[in-house]
Amino acid sequence: MALFKLGNTHLPHRKKTACVASVRLGKKDIVVNIPMSMHIGAECTPLVKAGDSVYVGTIIGDSNAAVGAPVHSSVSGKVTGIGSILSINGRNVTTVTIESDGLFTKDPSLSPVKAESFADLSRAARNSGLVGLGGAGFPTAVKLDEKKISQIDTLLINAAECEPYITSDTRTIIENSDTLKAAIETFLTLSGVKKCVIGIEKNKPEAIKLLLEKFSGSENVLIKTLPTTYPQGGEKMLIYNCLGRIVPEGGLPADVGVIVLNVTTLTYLQKYLDTGMPLVEKTVTVDGSAVAEAKNITVPIGCRVGDVVSECGCDFENTGKIIMGGPMMGNALYTLDYPVLKNTNAILAFDKKESVKPKATPCIHCGRCVSTCPMGLNPTIYAKAVAKPIGEESYNLLLESKINLCIECGSCSYVCPAKRPLVENNRLAKANCRTYRERMESLKK
Amino acid sequence: MSQFAVSSSPHIRSELTTKRIMLDVVIALLPAAVAGTVIFGYRALIVLITCVCTALLSEYLFNLVTKSEVTITDFSAVVTGLLLGLNLRADVPIWQAVLGTVFAIVVVKCLFGGLGCNFANPAIAARVFLLVSFAGTVGGGAVPIVGEELELVSGATPLSVIKNGGALPSLKTLFLGTYGGAIGETCTLALLIGFIYLVIRRVINPLVPAVYIGTVFVLFLISDSSYISALYQVLCGGLVLGAVFMATDYVTSPITLSGKLIFAFGCGLITFLIRAFGNYPEGVSFAILFMNILTPFIEKWTKSVPLGGRVK
Structure with a gap:
């Protein structure tokens, strides 16, 4: 389908956590620091104040802007204050600090959500606080645009996970394949989109095998196994390599009839419909040369990065760099107090040797x-x-x-x-x- | 102050370095250096060593005088020195070899800003400089000490024989390199070994030498309508050396693949024109030098095409 090959790079895989079942964070009496902006778009205004009691899933911040997503509490306990944090993109972001009571009591008002039309689905995406979990953090509700859905012919599910180390999407597929299947069915039914393509790199044999089994009877769902090249999971690359379509400059996937959703994003949307629980926790891959037990770990959003890595046997003495996200596009953190965000998919700790910045020499024009x-x-x-x-x-x-x-x-x-x-x-x-x-x-x- | 290093992504880098690339080129040149020494004797080795040492020393002294960072450890000066040495005949006066190397390093490379900033390949420019200045001792070839007895006078190369008439060596002799010429240009076999090494190490794109040599072959095939004659043109003189090691020089050739191929074709065309119609029997150096100068223009015509990019 694709006429010419796009430029690509072969990276080391280092996905040693792919076969290890994900675990939950052991530490319960944590303090979470939840930023009011974890996405592209408007920052939320806090809806709580110091002293308020909150449950898991209670809304704590919202905004009226078209591009935005509400924020929910990830623990049950008491709000201890409204503060701010210097985010990794250099802006100061308001945060809500909540002290967990260790019980993780669900908000009693939460109940399963019924979606009977695509508008319902879009509203559910908004209410769930869902953003692109592949890393971009674009509000999902904005993508599920009712006005544009008629021009979409293909739902493209991004399961490429092309960055080294990261296996959180892979584990999501393996551990939630039924939810994923239900999510695809819900989406196709409500949107009227006829075809679904799941793009996945071939270095995930376990997930591919499972997907092929789950969708063996479905004619409108195609599992597209892709070569393991970086950046296979880039939206424009994925669209080209799966469907042979080129998104024009300044255009969106919708311009070529495609809607691209990350596999974990879609799975979370179904979970929200099933339980009413918004996006309050995230499975992250903890790995890197300074980490003794690399694993996928499900943590409440807003949890201290330091709390997460220390549960994986991180040698802080010899840690030179902490990265939020993959080694290719992730951000180096300046402090262990930084909170886990909605779109965090990995936390990597590099030892001192690996953290040394290489010395730049003159360009030799090699091309x-x-x-x-x-x-x-x-x-x-x-x-x-x-x-x-x-x-x-x-x-x-x-x-x-x-x-x-x-x-x-x-x-x-x-x-x-x-x-x-x-x-x-x-x-x-x-x-x-x-x-x-x-x-x-x-x-x- | 943060205890952690904070830097822009990506946080991992490939293992390939400029130094490793330069080292690979040196390794790829070694078979030709060994073959040259076997064919032309110890004098060839002395020329090569002189050129390499002069290259390193002159770059070091330039760094010291200009109070800039010492850059001789990146192997690029070794490449220039070795390449120039291989382009000289074994009986070249040593002072001329030294002069040429100093010209290559100081004038062509360092004065333009060092590695990556030169507009022309230093070894090529220095060879042309020597060729124009000392035609008697730099052009033509030394007499080989091994191989078949030929009635070659010192200074005659197969190319000048083709041009002026005389006895030609056999194709096998040309392939093995036991005939008159510069130290590194005669043994096609050794150059091919170096070529294969560079391709395996992904240092060069095999299409560049292929297009260059292919263009020369096809043009002579058309003009002489004899494939033996075209084969002679390919095997003689500095064509293979130039096509593999000099036309593929990163700094002085275009950055995109289409640009590189136009560059290679241009080299082939000019080499053909000089060899077929010019006064000099050899055209490779001039062809590459000329195309080096055209490189910025080729780059303007061969920009990379952005995916989904809209042209105004």
Whole structure:
């Protein structure tokens, strides 16, 4: 179906947790620090104040914005305060701190949700606080747009999980295959979409076998086994490699008739319909060279990262770097007090040796970044543009060379033999473009 | 202060380094160096060692004088020195070899900003510099000490024989390299071993030398309508050495695959034109140097195509 091959990279897999059943966090008397923004879009306003009693699933923050998702308490206990935290993208985010009573009592008002139309499903997605759990954190309800559903012909389920180490999606498939099946049936029935394709990399034989068994009788569900190449799980790559369709620049998957949902996101949506329990916990893969017992562990959202890794035998003395997310696109954390977010799928602890930043040497123009770029971009141009002062010349050069299309997958930096910080440069280039645009707009005024 | 390192993703990097790539090129050049020493004797080895040592020393001194970081440990100076040495004849005066190497490192490489900033391949530029300055001792070839007895006068190469008439060595001789020429260019067998190594190590794209050599072969096949003649053109002179080790130089060739292929075709075309119609019997150095200069323009015509990108 796909006419030409996209640029890709072969990474080490390191998915040693794929065959280990996930466990729950052992520590019960925790303090959770729940940020009011764990997604793309508007930050929520806290609906509780210090001293309030909350249960698991009680709504604690919401916003009226079109792009947004409510936030719920992940423990039962007392709100001890409203604070703020410096988030990894550099902004200060309001947080609600809750001291757990260790009982995890469910909010008594929660009950199964009935969805009889696609609008009901979209509303349920909103009320559940669901965001893209693959890592992007885009509010799911916005994707389930009632006005656009008529132009969709395929539901594409992203189970590629292309980053090294991470196996939380794999474990979700293995441990919740019936829920996943029900979720697909619910979605197809309510949306009227005829076809479902599950894209999964072939390094997950156990999950593939199970999916093939579960869907052996279904004619409208296709399991598409994909080669294990990075970034297979990138939305545009997945659409191209599964369906041969190209999302145009500035367009959305809906423009080519596709809706892409992460496998764990869809499973959570069904769980919400079945139980009424919103998104309050997340299974994360804890791994890395400083971790003794790598495993998948289900933790309440807002839980301290330090509490999670210490349950996996992390050697803090020798830890040089803590990463939230995968090693290719994840963020390095500055503190162990950082909370687990809705879209956190892994926490990696690297030992000191692995945390050393390689020294950059001059670019030798080898072109590996160009041939590996899944979007067909040329990172060397961006590096030259960023070296220039912010202005019309560098702005035009960046725009002409399509900096806006960079998905920041990190492949260019990974393959660079000169160890140049290419993707870092690309981010800087995007920021420079924004600065230039803002400057021009303020000049007009 | 955080106890943890905070840096931009990705947090893992491939094991490949610039140093390893340069080392691979040195390893790939070794068969040609050994073959050259066997064919032309110890004098060839002295030339090679002189070039490598001069390259390292001149880069080191340049680093010291300009108070910049010492960069000789990245093996790129070794590559330049070795490559230039292999492009010289075994009986070249040592001072000329030293002069050429200093020119390659200081003028062509370091003055333009060092590794990655030079517009032309240092070894090629230095060879052309020497060829133009000392045509008598740099052009042409030394007499081999092994192989069949040929009535070759010192300075005659098969290419000049083709041009001016005379007895030609057999194709087998050309393949094994026991004929007059530069130290590293005559033994096609040794160059092929290096080529295979570079392809296996994924240092070079095999299409670049293939297109270069293929273009020369096809053009001579058309102009001479004899495949033996075209084969002679491929096996003689610096074509294989240039196509495998110099036309594939990262710094001075285009960055996209389509650009690299246009570059290789251009090299083949110019080599053909010089060999068929020019005054010089050999055209590889000039062809690559010329295409090096055209590289920025080729890059303008062969930009990478973004997935789903809209053209204004």
